[in-house]
Amino acid sequence: MVRKESLAQLLDEGRRKIQVTDEELAEAKRRRRLLAASVRRAFPGSTTYFNGSVAHGDANTPLTDVDLGIVLTMRDAEPYGPGKKSALPLMEIARDAIHEDLDGEFDKLTIEVEGRRRAVLVRFGDPITPGQADFTADVMTAIPHPSGRGLYIPNTKIADQWDRADPITHTRMVLQAIEDTKVVFARTVRLLKHWNGTHSKPMCSWNIKALCLDCLDEPMPLINALQIFFTYAADEIDKGPTPDPAGVAGPIHLNMPRREVHKRLCTAREYIDLAIEQEKAGHPRSAQHALHQVLPELVPDADGTQEEAGRLARTVLAGGTATSGLGLATPLVTPTRPRAWGD
Structure with missing residues (x-):
């Protein structure tokens, strides 16, 4: 007998599949602390900050990287900035300090500076998730912005x-x-990052989070959070690029033409709407089938054909017409319906 699960159960099981493990998180944070200590030693009086998925609490497994930055004091930063020196000397200082402190523990450690756009790339040569090729870190050397709002970060391009x-x-x-x-x-972002990765990465993770910041501000079921996101994101992307939530940087760039990203968001929204409609109508398999189109690797597919046949039979026995029994107001998902990634 096929188990019937609610959308809430399916999403909770799905997000648990991809949630980073405690072991991965602990080791990633340990390595991040090591890096932070090295760059603080290299730049006395500076401060470090953490960003990215580990700092934001929305990391998925396998965990392959971590992000952190170092902010120089105003005095040390004075020679650097637009119209002044580039960040390359700072990146080289950070590289040398990390080598000096971490080579003893990580004998395959390599660090890239030349050609890097924003950050020093640290390759540990030692993954923290079994089966992965490596674990890396982006270490950004930043300077305070003269206005006191935000930072100047490297962009060698x-x-x-x-x-x-x-x-x-x-x-x-x-x-x-x-x-x-x-x-x-955080749980919604995890699911959305997985959706994004499964469907050709139309958006960067930060764009997803920036849009979530504008539309998710209170507790709610995950299925409703997805519905709100896809509805809001489709409308906003249709208008133009997503602005920086902090009001400091420029708009966030998309990985695909805006029209294509909008198409994918609208298709995902349609399937989420349909899943909710089918569950409310008492059709759990049809609801699951619709949700599967959005998160195919997290939500198993389900055949709604028997549910449709049963509804049709009940309608005929009750004296209704065959057409009304097909539920045309909320049609069953069929293979002709567009895929969630817009193909």
Whole structure:
């Protein structure tokens, strides 16, 4: 007998499949602490900050990287910035300090500086998730912005060599949203990052989180959070690029043409709407089939054909027409319906 599960149960089971393990998280944070100690030693008086999925509380397994930054004092930062020196000397200092402190523990450690756009790339040569090729870290050397709002972060691909950003405020906003929603924010982001990765990565993870910051601000079931996100995100992407939530950096770039991203968001929204409709109508298999289209690797598919046949038979026996028994107001998902990734 096929077990019938609610959408809430399916999503809870799905997000548990991809949630980072305690062991992965503990080791990632340990290595992050080691890196932070090295760069603070290299730049006395500086401060470190953490960002990315581990800092934001929405990391998925397998965990393959961690992010952190070092902010120089105003005095040490004075020679650097747009129109002044690039971050390359700072990145080289960070590289040398990390080698000096960590080579003894990680004998395959390699560190890349040349050609890196924003951050020093640390390759540990030692994965923390079994089966993965490696575990890496991005270490960013940043300087305070003269206005006091945000930072200048490296961008070796532009003439100015520096971009304005505010990763510290970003992390604070995300953590506040997690608290306000009683963890629903982080769990929804985990599911959305998986959706994004499964469907050709139309958006970067930060774009997803930035949109979530605008529409998820209270506790709610995960299925409703997904519905709200896809509805809001489709409308916003249709209008234009997502602005920086901190109001400091420029708009967030998409990984695909905006029209294509909008198409994928709308298709996912349609399937989520249908899943909710089918569950309310008492059709759990049809609801699961619709949800599977959005999260195919997390939610097993279910055949709603028997449910449709049963509804049709009950309608005929009750004296209704065959057409009304097909439930045309909320049609069954069929193979002709567009895929969640817009193909």
